[in-house]
Amino acid sequence: MVLALWAATAASRFLDRRLRDYQDLTPSIQVLLGKLVHTALITFAVLVVLSSMGIDFSALALFSGAVGVGVGFGLQKIVSNLVSGIILLADKSIKPGDVISLGDTYGWVETMGARYISVLSRDGREYLIPNEDFVTQRVINWSYTSDNVRLSVEFSVDVIADPHVVQRVAIAAAASVSRVLAEPGPGCHFMAFGAKSLDFSLRFWIKDPAAGATNVKSAVRLAIWDALKRNGIPIPTPVQDLRVVTPVRVERMAD
16 A cells, blocks of 8 residues: 555656646646545555455445545535545636735735645735635635736826826826836826815736735835925825814803
8 A cells, every 4th residue: 555655656747847837738727637636546556456455345335435425524624625626727817926915915826736826925924715715705806817017096186286296296106117018007096175175096017916016006106105205295284273262151140
């Protein structure tokens, strides 16, 4: 049994390396075929060894069926994750290298296993997310059909500022950031008249979400700050007027 399992494992590793050399196969299909070959070889090795020992499998059919039902109830989650992993590899909705968002997790897919998918975040943390979550929950794939992603930055200026000038200055500031695409170009929209400010939304496109979204937003905000300061456009001040009224003493008149 030990020799058969060793031979099956070595053969599966050899075939897996050969599969990865085929450039016509997508990464998800390569992983799927590698998992199927590994499972088939291990199963074949076990059956060959048991058959050579003279074990009659028909005598174990009833017992194995009862055990299979019990194990099935106990391994529902594992089987669900295994089937979900096969579905993900087959429909190519998630593949290694994709940038995804699932709940509070943001990062790119590092590896796809039989039970979980490894997602590497920008801070170096590696999240092992069960395959079932990618099938049952809402997943944002930032690079499913295209790497172009639109981001937005909201900012406000003082009410005395000219909104036409603010729009031109903000668009030029975003265009000065190297990661912002020139086509489609950035756009600035006048969103609302605030109580003490004019509110704007600056929208722009990037083509490398794997390099991070927060850092490019920070660069755009700094560019907006420098541009507003350079053009003399004030931002809303947090200082509020406070009126102090002298209290009036009221005396109750006697009946």
